[in-house]
Amino acid sequence: xxxxxxxxxxxxxxxxxxxxxxxxxxxxxxxxxxxxxxxxxxxxxxxxxxxxxxxxxxxxxxxxxxxxxxxxxxxxxxxxxxxxxxxxxxxxxxxxxxxxxxxxxxxxxxxxxxxxxxx
Amino acid sequence: xxxxxxxxxxxxxxxxxxxxxxxxxxxxxxxxxxxxxxxxxxxxxxxxxxxxxxxxxxxxxxxxxxxxxxxxxxxxxxxxxxxxxxxxxxxxxxxxxxxxxxxxxxxxxxxxxxxxxxx
DNA sequence: CTCCTTGTACGAATTTTTTCGAACTTAACA
DNA sequence: TGTTAAGTTCGAAAAAATTCGTACAAGGAG
Numbered sequence: 267x268x269x270x271x272x273x274x275x276x277x278x279x280x281x282x283x284x285x286x287x288x289x290x291x292x293x294x295x296x297x298x299x300x301x302x303x304x305x306x307x308x309x310x311x312x313x314x315x316x317x318x319x320x321x322x323x324x325x326x327x328x329x330x331x332x333x334x335x336x337x338x339x340x341x342x343x344x345x346x347x348x349x350x351x352x353x354x355x356x357x358x359x360x361x362x363x364x365x366x367x368x369x370x371x372x373x374x375x376x377x378x379x380x381x382x383x384x385x
Numbered sequence: 386x387x388x389x390x391x392x393x394x395x396x397x398x399x400x401x402x403x404x405x406x407x408x409x410x411x412x413x414x415x416x417x418x419x420x421x422x423x424x425x426x427x428x429x430x431x432x433x434x435x436x437x438x439x440x441x442x443x444x445x446x447x448x449x450x451x452x453x454x455x456x457x458x459x460x461x462x463x464x465x466x467x468x469x470x471x472x473x474x475x476x477x478x479x480x481x482x483x484x485x486x487x488x489x490x491x492x493x494x495x496x497x498x499x500x501x502x503x504x
Numbered sequence: 505c506t507c508c509t510t511g512t513a514c515g516a517a518t519t520t521t522t523t524c525g526a527a528c529t530t531a532a533c534a
Numbered sequence: 535t536g537t538t539a540a541g542t543t544c545g546a547a548a549a550a551a552t553t554c555g556t557a558c559a560a561g562g563a564g
Contacts, residue, residue, distance in 0.1 A: 372494070
């Protein structure tokens with residue numbers, strides 16, 4: 267059986283799903299995408315628990331319907347915050363750190379340092 | 386006639402309108418407040434065109450009904466982005482730069498460097 | 505006092521976002 | 535081939551944000 271993590275990135279990696287170019291990133295759009303606690307947690311965990319390979323939707327263990335998660339991941343991707351690639355059945359995501367740092371320096375660091383609401 | 390700008394700040398300045406304490410600032414709330422282009426412009430101009438005194442609502446010259454502007458300024462104040470003081474008839478605003486820098490370092494700089502949509 | 509100005513409060517209409525069920529697609533695998 | 539698993543798409547309902555008219559309050563100037 268093939269371990270998906272053995273596939274190197276970017277060599278042989280599938281093309282990313284449609285996403286805005288770095289130069290088209292809009293601060294107001296990115297901030298809007300990050301203003302949701304669930305999406306903020308997604309991005310933070312992608313930043314802090316970065317591993318040798320990107321994470322799938324299900325890796326986060328959110329107790330939400332899959333259609334809701336699709337909505338939030340797409341919001342992040344269309345804002346340019348994350349990049350998604352399709353590996354077989356799985357869609358793996360990672361933060362576009364370089365692009366964010368280039369356009370909005372310090373923003374990713376703020377997300378990484380975020381303290382989720384306690385309640 | 387009394388020039389309002391002769392009133393020193395903070396000596397003799399009115400108390401700020403109700404606002405969240407610096408420790409209660411929430412990143413997701415602040416980002417949400419900043420995700421609106423009009424509010425982003427308000428904050429940017431407050432940062433860049435800071436003068437000897439805070440600016441009134443009308444100083445910006447927005448072509449919007451006053452009730453709409455009240456809504457946006459209140460959103461910024463309740464998120465903790467701006468501080469508002471009442472001087473007679475006028476309500477003057479300034480960015481809580483120290484508090485923002487303390488809690489979310491670099492965020493105000495991103496707003497200051499923002500390029501408004503050209504459309 | 506009366507008028508003018510700055511801005512709020514309220515409420516309603518509109519728009520946007522969020523949520524999620526149900527049906528579907530596709531790859532992997534036995 | 536048939537089943538399972540990951541995730542999408544569609545659509546509709548619910549929730550939230552936005553817009554803005556009208557009425558109102560209150561300070562300042564004459």
